[in-house]
Amino acid sequence: MKLLLGSVLLIAAMLVVIVISSIGIYLFISSSFQKYAPPVRSSGKLKDTVLAEISKQLEEASAKQKIVDLGSGWGTLLLPLAQKFPQHEFVGIERAFTPFMVSSLRARKLPNLSFVHDDFFKYDLAETNIVILFLIGFMMPKVTQKCVKELPKGAMVYASRFALTDVQADKVVKLGSKMETYYVYEIK
């Protein structure tokens, strides 16, 4: 009888531990993969073309440039750029914890690249020369306002898939479907 009671208590304790850990894991994952823009990374032709275009601008720059990726995800764009251009400064701002941690670990040997775990709407763009964006449609009006208000004259914005709102793009590159389009803006 005692043995049976002991086994029942042990199984109950194990069930409690499993339920509590599952809730913890669920909360951790859901806080990392937020309801804003999903942490989908740039990929394929779109990624290669945006990287090539930004690289061209950085190669031609006569002074040190600051490049900020608003919603940097897994660091897919900034890691290769920071490796290629040690003379320029790169900052990624990412609010989802898991991609932020992974990208920070991957950047540990690159002194010119840092990742900030925060809401990018709190980050001041006054010193930024190039902004990179790959977000989602409903965020674009607020992001546009921020870029227009804070970026210095002459700064460039590279927006993948979703355009800024109420601002004329200086260049629109269609690589295929609308999903494979990016927009380039110079802040006037």
Ligand SMILES: C[S@@+](CC[C@H](N)C(=O)[O-])C[C@H]1O[C@@H](n2cnc3c(N)ncnc32)[C@H](O)[C@@H]1O
């Ligand atoms: C579609 S992913 C793009 C990732 C990366 N820029 C790339 O091109 O591979 C968009 C990222 O923006 C992040 N994000 C969305 N809103 C944000 C906010 N307000 N502050 C910081 N990060 C945000 C999401 O968590 C997501 O990782």
